[in-house]
Amino acid sequence: MQLLDELRAEHERIDQMLDSFRTGVNRFLDEHDDPADLAHFIQFFRLFADQFHHSREEEILFDAMVNQVDLPGDHGPIMVMVDDHRQFKEKLDRIHQLIEKPSPTPADQVQLRLVTEEYIAGMQHHIDAENSVLFIEGGICLDDHGILELPSRDMSDEEKQVLDMSDQLLQLYPPTLDPEIIRGDGCFVCPAFEVTCDGFEREWPNHSRWSGLDDDPFSIW
Numbered sequence: 418m419q420l421l422d423e424l425r426a427e428h429e430r431i432d433q434m435l436d437s438f439r440t441g442v443n444r445f446l447d448e449h450d451d452p453a454d455l456a457h458f459i460q461f462f463r464l465f466a467d468q469f470h471h472s473r474e475e476e477i478l479f480d481a482m483v484n485q486v487d488l489p490g491d492h493g494p495i496m497v498m499v500d501d502h503r504q505f506k507e508k509l510d511r512i513h514q515l516i517e518k519p520s521p522t523p524a525d526q527v528q529l530r531l532v533t534e535e536y537i538a539g540m541q542h543h544i545d546a547e548n549s550v551l552f553i554e555g556g557i558c559l560d561d562h563g564i565l566e567l568p569s570r571d572m573s574d575e576e577k578q579v580l581d582m583s584d585q586l587l588q589l590y591p592p593t594l595d596p597e598i599i600r601g602d603g604c605f606v607c608p609a610f611e612v613t614c615d616g617f618e619r620e621w622p623n624h625s626r627w628s629g630l631d632d633d634p635f636s637i638w
């Protein structure tokens with residue numbers, strides 16, 4: 418499905434920009450770099466990641482999964498992803514406030530590093546969950562319902578501008594990876610697993626490809 422291919426490709430750019438943002442924030446805090454570029458990162462995450470990418474996920478992909486496939490939107494993987502999107506917006510607003518402070522206190526600086534790391538790790542776990550669960554298992558459910566394509570939309574001029582700008586930011590701020598973030602595929606590495614979501618096999622019992630099996634293949638009992 419072309420929409421899923423587009424969303425996956427956008428994940429790659431967003432993922433790189435998250436690690437690049439870490440470099441930018443580190444330089445701002447440790448080397449007193451000009452915060453102007455950090456505002457450009459925030460523009461990218463607001464316009465490209467949220468306005469363009471997350472809104473197409475919610476309004477087109479998840480909408481089709483809920484309204485055409487009848488997957489639940491009020492619990493399980495879709496609810497977790499939508500709630501993540503909302504939390505990412507709040508964290509980004511908080512980061513923006515901290516960056517804009519004319520005389521940040523040491524506590525503000527600690528807070529900036531903390532919220533930035535939460536934002537980056539949260540987004541990267543979210544990308545992994547979408548790539549490996551929502552897009553794969555959700556894609557199978559869409560296929561099973563004969564939904565082989567969904568509409569997309571072109572980028573607006575301002576969304577294109579921030580995407581172009583991200584090329585320069587990646588050059589200026591080479592990505593810094595955090596080896597502490599444990600990344601991987603599937604529900605078991607998702608921070609929401611068994612906290613706010615029981616995993617797609619149990620949350621989508623009538624739709625997942627595991628339905629119809631007599632025994633729960635994920636049960637250890």
Ligand SMILES: [Fe+2]
Nearest residue numbers: 471474498547
């Ligand atoms: Fe998402």
Ligand SMILES: [Fe+2]
Nearest residue numbers: 428474544547
């Ligand atoms: Fe996404």
